[in-house]
Amino acid sequence: MLDDRKLAVLRAVVEDYVSTNEPVGSKALADRHNLGVSPATIRNDMAVLEEQGYITQPHTSAGRIPTDKGYRLFVDRLSTVKPLSAPERRAIETFLAGAYDLDDVVGRTVRLLAQLTRQVAVVQYPSLTRSSVRHVELVPVAAQRLLLVLITNTGRVEQRVIETHIDISEDSIAHLRALLNTCLDGCWLGDVPTAVAELPGQVPVEDRSVAAAVLSVLLETLVEKHDEKIVFAGAANLAPVDFSQGLRQVLEALEEQVVLMRLLGEVGDSSTLTVRIGTENPHEGLQTTSVVAAGYGVGDQALARLGVLGPTRMDYPGTMGAVRAVARYVGQILAES
Amino acid sequence: MLDDRKLAVLRAVVEDYVSTNEPVGSKALADRHNLGVSPATIRNDMAVLEEQGYITQPHTSAGRIPTDKGYRLFVDRLSTVKPLSAPERRAIETFLAGAYDLDDVVGRTVRLLAQLTRQVAVVQYPSLTRSSVRHVELVPVAAQRLLLVLITNTGRVEQRVIETHIDISEDSIAHLRALLNTCLDGCWLGDVPTAVAELPGQVPVEDRSVAAAVLSVLLETLVEKHDEKIVFAGAANLAPVDFSQGLRQVLEALEEQVVLMRLLGEVGDSSTLTVRIGTENPHEGLQTTSVVAAGYGVGDQALARLGVLGPTRMDYPGTMGAVRAVARYVGQILAES
């Protein structure tokens, strides 16, 4: 159905169009890629490719540009992920190594990825539910106020103020703190609700109201933070691109956490690279953009996802290489900290 | 030099140009504003205004548009801050009241401001150095690791991991924690360095290396976080505007923390509204934009700044009203929490 030469033609069309941003004609192809055949032959092949929906022409007398289906075939079968150069890898490593807390890691990552790919980078904070408890702390901050601090194995720290409504002794707090830690240490965050179910029974009667308040805030925190935080960078890279759908829609989408979530895909998704091209994209305003995403995490455990958003006309092999590399390095950094 | 009618003409030019985005001519002015004089008279006034540099014409046979100097005069003498409507005020209040931690307050504020003004909103996190210590906590998280948590009166929580390199007993930690809190409670963050200077002397000899590590991390945190975090929202509102300098430069500027800092101005600046118009702006890429900013804080104490960035052709009275109102409400929210 599509012989090798036709595939080669498609690859050439994609590559040329990506690099020039102009419809590519048969003559240009024959000149720049030594396909060993004449423009006329290429024209015939292109006619077939167009008939099958892999390429299209913007106007009757223009060259061809790939369709979403064409890009899809290119990504699946005609290209290989392009590894980063050694200097690039070193740059990533040193840049990320300087980070000193989770915010900083994420912030550096997203800026790095934007700069590497010259597109918009999107990074999701490591999921709370997929982390485990490293430590829980209870701190009295005022007469009837406690601060609950929750530290996860990914370095994430959540804190919330608790109104106890009654005075509470240092000893009670210490006891409660000890209970919480023995009960929750190393506990999967998703399992916290069941783990603490037994806890109130082990608390002296006079402290039970406080314990209840603490637990309710703790559970609340887990639920609230379930909608994961996502940040992006590199919006300026969108400016030179001409989106037929309008820049505005893309910028709007970027500021919607929910949209970004869906964009990156589920954390459970294949931890390797995911590419979503044009109309494959769930969001309406982003049907002329593509997303290259990957999961990252500590070891094999995917904690969250990160990726890049750009025009469908993007350098897929290069972008995929950058995303994959950055995802790996972030995983390493998180594992170390 | 400029009589009342000429000022009225300038005001009318600014208002019409802001609302229509088209150069405004003498006839249109005479029609829409009842100035009580004929177009010919207005033409004479406009000629004077142009000579003095308050307005200019893009082409010979076009209407006039205000210059930066014209906007400046408008803002300083010809307009009054437009208060928000009651529904708007209520909306702000309820929207901000739902916030449950500092991140959330800032996040909501910036989105709110962007939506109210239909422009780009910029909010600086409450300054660390201008806050005071509410509580310091030391938590053992592993064999030779402590977590330092610093809580400020503005609800900001900073945490850092400390490598002690030697084992340390619970008692020592408790002692150190108590020392830190008595020494620093309510202490102005800027004064922390001097306040802790005496501290090592009060620590048992065997704990001094740990104490030193803790203090160095504490001071480091204060220094590092001195470059305040700034967030923005509403970039999508830039899309429909045509910046002569190019959208790209504006977007780039928005992603540079340092630029945003300078944009908002020094926290010490007048806590009331600051307006910077066009070329008054320090940053090169933003010479066709204006910034309306204000300080906000708890009580009279300005903690940080927030503001709005838009084209010089913006609705100054409305924007100023929105910025002022939001700044006040955020101050209230922070004071309560």
Added chain:
DNA sequence: CTTGGCACTCATAGGGAGGGAGTGCCAGCG
């Protein structure tokens, strides 16, 4: 199956011509 030739299509750029908005100037009037 490939190739060169050829007619055809159509987007794009360049060049006037006409219309119109707005101005500056001037003479007259209160």
Added chain:
DNA sequence: CGCTGGCACTCCCTCCCTATGAGTGCCAAG
């Protein structure tokens, strides 16, 4: 002395037209 109406002038903008040229599809020959 300031305001007003009239009038000529200046350009910008739009529309239309044409020329150009890239690229295609088709066809007949190798």
